[in-house]
Amino acid sequence: MDRFVECANIDHFLNILTSQDISDRNRETISxxxxxxEDKLGRNLEYLEFAEKRASKCRDRLNYLRRLRDAFADGTEDRLRAEKVLANFQVTHDLVEEFCCRLRVMVSSSPL
Structure with missing residues (x-):
């Protein structure tokens, strides 16, 4: 049951971090x-798979945000807003990818 709660919390935090209107202070706290x-998930392969799926979704979202930004003309208000959203989400993406890397190392170094 604890694992379910941890995974649900991570999903909830990711949803918050992907919102457009989050302050830097709140982003830091939520991160x-x-x-x-994430650290509670430990060395289990099942949770590595969970993290990898979340990382994949983040990569897809990042690519979507890049395409969205690129759809706006340079210098427009829409482009500037899209660049801000993209930059904010890039931070979230980097956190998720970093966690996956840490979890991969923990899983690969744990005894079978």
Whole structure:
């Protein structure tokens, strides 16, 4: 049951981090909470798979945001907003990818 709660919390934190209107302070706090939940998942391959799926979704979202930004003309208000959203989400994407890397190392170094 604890694993389910940890995974649900991570999904919830990712949803918050992908919102467009989050302050830098709140982003930092939510990121720390997400990392704490991620660390609880431990060395289990099942949770590595969970993290990999979330990372894949983040990569897809990042690519979508890049295409969306590129659809706007340079210098327009829409382009500037899209660039801000993209930059904010890039931070979230990097956190998820970093966690996957840490989890891969933990899984590969754990005894069978």
């Amino acid at each position: 720390k909470l997400m990392i704490a939940e």
